[in-house]
Amino acid sequence: MKRFGLLITMLLTSCLVSAATSDKLRIVATTSDLAAIAKAVAGDKAEVYSICTGKEDPHFLTAKPGFIMQARDADLWIRIGLELEIGWEPPILDGSRNTRIRVGGKGHLDASESVLILDVPQTTVTRAMGDVHPMGNPHYWLDPFNGRRMAGAIAEQLANIAPADAVVFRKNAEAFQKELDERMFGGELVKAFGADTLWAKTQDGTIAAFLQDEASKSKTGSWIVAMAPLRGQKIVTYHKSWIYFANRFGLTVGAELEPQPGIPPTAAHLIEVAETVKAEGVKIILQEPFYSAKAANQIAGKTGAKVVVVANSVGGQPEATDYLALMDLIVRRISETR
Amino acid sequence: MQFRIAIFSLPLVAALLATQSATAQAPSTGSQRSFQSFNPDVSAIVDMYYHADDSEKGISHILGEMSGFGHTHAGGEHHHHGPDEGFNLRHLELQFSADVDSYFKGSAIAAIDLESAEMEEAVIETTCLPWGFKLKGGKFFSDFGYINAQHSHQWDFTDQPLIYKLCLGDHGLNDKGMQLSWLAPTPFYLLAGVEAFQGDGEAPLFAYDGEAPLPAHDGPRIGVGWLKFGPNLPGNHGLQLGAFGAGGKVQEAHDGNGDGTEDHWLDGNSTFLGADLVYKYNAPQAYGDGDFVLQGEYFSRRKDMALVGHDLVPQLVGNSKVDDQDGYYVQAVYGFLPRWRGGLRWEQVGLTNDSDLPDGTSESYGSSYRTGAMLDFTPSEFSRLRLQVNQGSYETADGKEDVTEVYLQWMISLGAHGAHKF
Numbered sequence: 001m002k003r004f005g006l007l008i009t010m011l012l013t014s015c016l017v018s019a020a021t022s023d024k025l026r027i028v029a030t031t032s033d034l035a036a037i038a039k040a041v042a043g044d045k046a047e048v049y050s051i052c053t054g055k056e057d058p059h060f061l062t063a064k065p066g067f068i069m070q071a072r073d074a075d076l077w078i079r080i081g082l083e084l085e086i087g088w089e090p091p092i093l094d095g096s097r098n099t100r101i102r103v104g105g106k107g108h109l110d111a112s113e114s115v116l117i118l119d120v121p122q123t124t125v126t127r128a129m130g131d132v133h134p135m136g137n138p139h140y141w142l143d144p145f146n147g148r149r150m151a152g153a154i155a156e157q158l159a160n161i162a163p164a165d166a167v168v169f170r171k172n173a174e175a176f177q178k179e180l181d182e183r184m185f186g187g188e189l190v191k192a193f194g195a196d197t198l199w200a201k202t203q204d205g206t207i208a209a210f211l212q213d214e215a216s217k218s219k220t221g222s223w224i225v226a227m228a229p230l231r232g233q234k235i236v237t238y239h240k241s242w243i244y245f246a247n248r249f250g251l252t253v254g255a256e257l258e259p260q261p262g263i264p265p266t267a268a269h270l271i272e273v274a275e276t277v278k279a280e281g282v283k284i285i286l287q288e289p290f291y292s293a294k295a296a297n298q299i300a301g302k303t304g305a306k307v308v309v310v311a312n313s314v315g316g317q318p319e320a321t322d323y324l325a326l327m328d329l330i331v332r333r334i335s336e337t338r
Numbered sequence: 339m340q341f342r343i344a345i346f347s348l349p350l351v352a353a354l355l356a357t358q359s360a361t362a363q364a365p366s367t368g369s370q371r372s373f374q375s376f377n378p379d380v381s382a383i384v385d386m387y388y389h390a391d392d393s394e395k396g397i398s399h400i401l402g403e404m405s406g407f408g409h410t411h412a413g414g415e416h417h418h419h420g421p422d423e424g425f426n427l428r429h430l431e432l433q434f435s436a437d438v439d440s441y442f443k444g445s446a447i448a449a450i451d452l453e454s455a456e457m458e459e460a461v462i463e464t465t466c467l468p469w470g471f472k473l474k475g476g477k478f479f480s481d482f483g484y485i486n487a488q489h490s491h492q493w494d495f496t497d498q499p500l501i502y503k504l505c506l507g508d509h510g511l512n513d514k515g516m517q518l519s520w521l522a523p524t525p526f527y528l529l530a531g532v533e534a535f536q537g538d539g540e541a542p543l544f545a546y547d548g549e550a551p552l553p554a555h556d557g558p559r560i561g562v563g564w565l566k567f568g569p570n571l572p573g574n575h576g577l578q579l580g581a582f583g584a585g586g587k588v589q590e591a592h593d594g595n596g597d598g599t600e601d602h603w604l605d606g607n608s609t610f611l612g613a614d615l616v617y618k619y620n621a622p623q624a625y626g627d628g629d630f631v632l633q634g635e636y637f638s639r640r641k642d643m644a645l646v647g648h649d650l651v652p653q654l655v656g657n658s659k660v661d662d663q664d665g666y667y668v669q670a671v672y673g674f675l676p677r678w679r680g681g682l683r684w685e686q687v688g689l690t691n692d693s694d695l696p697d698g699t700s701e702s703y704g705s706s707y708r709t710g711a712m713l714d715f716t717p718s719e720f721s722r723l724r725l726q727v728n729q730g731s732y733e734t735a736d737g738k739e740d741v742t743e744v745y746l747q748w749m750i751s752l753g754a755h756g757a758h759k760f
Contacts, residue, residue, distance in 0.1 A: 056574065056622040063760050064576025064618065065527035065568025072470070072521060083755070087719070090757040095529075097470045097521050104440075127720055262718060264625055264676045290622045292676070 025162060028074040028101075030085050031058055032314040033141045034111060034150065036323040038078060040176040041154045045165050046076075051092070054315025057290050058084055059131070059262070063091040071096035074107065075161055078154065081112035084138035106161060112138065114153035115146040118243055130260025142312060143244035144184055144223070144327055145199055151176045183324055186222035198224075202248055208232075223327060224249070226335040234280045236273060236305070238265075238287035238296065241312055245330065254280050257287070257295045265295040277303045284337055288312045306337045378436035378444075379754035383491050385428040387747035389421035397421060397741055403734045405703035406663050406691040407504040420508070421497070421745070427452065428490055433756070441466045447489075458489075458512070470521035480511040480533055481519070482564040482582035483635050484614040492758060494631065494671045495712050496726045496745040500685045501637045501665030505610065506541040511584070513538060515558060527568030527578075535560040537586050543608045543639060544586045551647035552589045552603050560586030568760075574621065578760060580614040588641055594650055601650050604659055606643030612636050618760065625676035626716065634668035638690065645696045657696035664690045669710075677717065683710040688733060704733040714747075721750045 025046035029035035035050035042048060049070050052058050058080070071077060071092050079085055093102060100107035112135075119137035140146045155173035159166035181195035189198060201207040207224060208231050227249040234254035235246065240261050246253050255276045259269035276282065277299055285296045285307045296307040310333040311317040311326065320326040391397045398420030402408075428451075435445035443465050449458040461476040479487040485502065487510075497503075502510055515535035522528040537559030539546040548554040564582035571577055588608040591600040614635040621628025641661040648654050665687030673679045688705040695701060708730035716722045728743040 053573070056620065057624040060620070060624060060626065062574075062576055062618050062620045063757070064571075064620075065566075065578050065760060066570045066576065068521070069527045069568070069570070072523075086755050087757050091759045094465075095521070095759070097467070097472055099466055099468070102465060127718070131719065262625075291624055292627075 025075045025158070026073050027076045027078065027158075028070050029078040030089060031080055031141070032316075033147075033323055033326070034078045034080065034154075036314040036326075037147060037151050037176070038076075038154050040323070041151050041169055041173045042158060043168060043172050045162070045168060046158070049074075050315075052313065054311060054313035054320065055290065057288075058313070059087065061085075061088045063088045063095070067092045068095040071101060072098055074098060074101050076107045076109060076157060077101035078109045078111055078157075080138050080141070081110040082117070082133050082135045082138035082140075084133070109153065109157045111150050111153060112136070112140065115140045115149045116143065118247060119240070130258075131262030133261075137240060137243055139241040139312065140244050141323075142242060142330070143248045144180055145202070145248060146244065147323055147327070148177045148180055148199075151180075180324060180327075182222075183327065184223050186225065189222070202250075205250060208250060223331045226331050227251075230284075230335065233284070234282050235284040235286055236277060236282050236299070237285070238291045241288065242286055254282055257285070257299075270295055270299060274299050274302050277305050284308055284334065286310070286334065289316055308333050308337055310334070376436070378434040379756075381433045381751060381753035381756060383431040383433070383489075383749065383751050385431070385491050385747070385749040387421070387426050387428065387496055387745050388424065389426055389743065389745050390423055391421075391741050391743040393739060393741040396423060397730075397743055400732050400734055400739050400741060401500075401503060403736070404504065404687075404706060405733045405735060406661065406688055406693060408735075421743075431458065431489065431491065433754075435754075437465065438462070458509075470523065472517075472519050472521075474517040474519070475515070477514045478512065478517070480513075480535070480562050480584075481517065481531055482511070482533075482562050482584065483580060483612060483637075484578075484616050484633055485635065486510040487759075491749055491751070494669065494679075494681055495683055495710055496724060496747045497710075497728070499635070499665075499667040499683075500687050500706070500708055500730075501635070501667060504663075504665070504687060505543045505637060505639055509540060511535070511541055511544075511560075511562070513540065513560065515560075526570055527566070529566040531562075531564050533560075533562040534558040535562065535586070543610065543641070544588055545590060546587055547589045547591065552591070552605050553646065555587050560584060574619060576616075576618040576620070576760060578614075578616045581612070582614070583609070583611045585609040588643060590643065602648040602654075603646050604643035605646045606641065606658075608639065608641045610637055610639040612638065616760070621673070623676070626673040626679065627676040629673040629679075631671045632669075634666060636664070636666040638662075638664040648696075651697075654696045657698070658694070659696050660692075660694040662690050662692045663688055671712075677715060679712075679714050679716070681710075681712045681714075683708075683712075685710075691733075704738075706730065706732040708732075719755070720752075723748055 027038045027042060027046045027048045029038055029050050031052045032050045032054035035048050039048045051067050079089060102108060117136035117140060121132060121134060125132045125134050151173045155169040158169040181190050185198045201210050211228050231250040234252050236255050237253050238257045240256055243253055255273045257265045257273060259266050282305050285300060285305050287296055287309055289309055289311060293307060293309055300307045310330050311320045314320050314323060314326050319329045393400060429449040432448045437443045443463050445461050447459040449456050457477055459478050461474060461478045464473045481487045513535035515533055517531055517533040519529060519531035536557040537544050537546050544560050546559060562584040564580060566578055566580045568578045586608055588606055590604040592602050593599060594601050612635060616633040619630040644658045645655050667683060667685040669681060669683035671679050671681035686705055686707045688703060691703040691705060693701045708728055710726060710728045712724055712726040714722055714724035724747040726745040730741050732739045
């Protein structure tokens, strides 16, 4: 009887707790990067939770009961999409019995629908090619331009759910985008030329020549300027997860340590990669902390290339506290290896 | 499309469209998303294994003769998927699933083996009920415990735990019925479910015949209830605790003098109670390296039957027979290298193993145990190779039998990428 009383008390408390917080929206994002951007956009109007912590490989996760509980109370579910979460998202959404956040629902946002996607297979794909994502490479958040678009999409979705605060969400998204533009290009460049012009120049590659230009040479302290000396370089990455970042900053990915997406490095493949590194003069081997650094170190030892281990998600390393800090960290780690 | 343009200034969009590099593709405008259709997700699973054991009559025979867990002839023909010496093809499992409309989702799984095809699951589920409710109907695996609702290819060991095999047969509790479940609005995970099944006699514990001299009972003949509780563990730790119980009709027909014809019949009720535990640690490393799973389940079952007919000793008719048995398994699986896992399983059945017989006497039997060790390699998410060794000591009518078994399993999954529950 005592236990029953305790249970009833707990049930009532949970009702009170949820009543007390019900004026705030609850956002659950699949990854910490989505959560960080959602936090910036929602401000104090929402509580934001993330399924991934940023420390683990988002391809492999277990749909544990705690995640189902978070999804149960969510007003908005945001996912990366492109089948990144395919191994664990369906049982969470289904288990939550939350009709708001089902695919197609008002509370379900697939962020991939509002960004630029790379690596969309143009030929028939088979699983003999490894864990290929047939709708495109899902690591798009590593392109800061996509970060900008993700903020816009989240603001519009929130405005749709809570129209009363639409102005706040849009204002927050604009502030986030402005801050991002300034970190990308530096405040003075943005002021002088406008963010849109500058982003367009990173898209068509003319930004390099533009930065060479006497007039803008002195504008330092931005991601684009820090990365400028590395432009045109070939890098090697562990997984096919850095293509968006590389593409935006004018790097090319010469090879991956994985012989195929989702297959760990093999000795035979690493010999090939080492040859590529030597032949192409690759200086940087880039990888996430959750992969073993053994293969990268082995190639570095043979070739003199440098291994850069850096988080690709917010929370993956202590410095990556939010989306802009993550980009700061990645740019710093890569640019300081010169 | 409207909001996407709204978040951009128009010149930027124009610049982007004009300057898009060859590999970049604007979302939604390309053809890539248009390949989506309303076809259901389809997948096929091929699961084969090689089996060898050192017993004379084979492990399937021994498991059929275990003291206290003896077999019945009621309920018609049971076809056994028990391992044969040599090559075994478990079955080809064809799965289809999709949202039906905004109210229901459906899935169908056909298990095709060499002789026949059967409907493993055909399920309609609601997706629209409020307050955390879900209604499920069709033919499906009961969600009690942990391993019952898993398909054989999801198991971490090639064979099912002994207690499951002995109480519920090769398929576990899988039947026509309905389920109502409720996700409670508690600050921790709490899922409760009740199920009613027709009880068509597939599971030994709920064997049903319904033909004279056994009485007929209207369905549904099995009721199940379960609770699952998941505390909020931090980080990458997940825990689920469960409790379950079930009750239903049971009928047995026996051949007491061994002349090949049934000579006495029993009718009554079966119940089981149990608990389950699953703990998972999801290590940050890729490819399952460092992942750990600990799971265990305990069952206690009771068959309370009355003799409804006896051709040899008719004066015993009306007397009762009560069987009490239990069992458990505990297993742990660890990813010791990327893509490689090793696991150990310990099982015991018949810790309680008593029968009160219709002639007024009682019998107590000993317990049986089995240890298993497995090593598996997962080349990709869609294929797996496994080596498993079992060493068991079984209490049978012919005395204690020690059996060593070896399994070599090879399975693949084609088609849609299936996600697995916790």
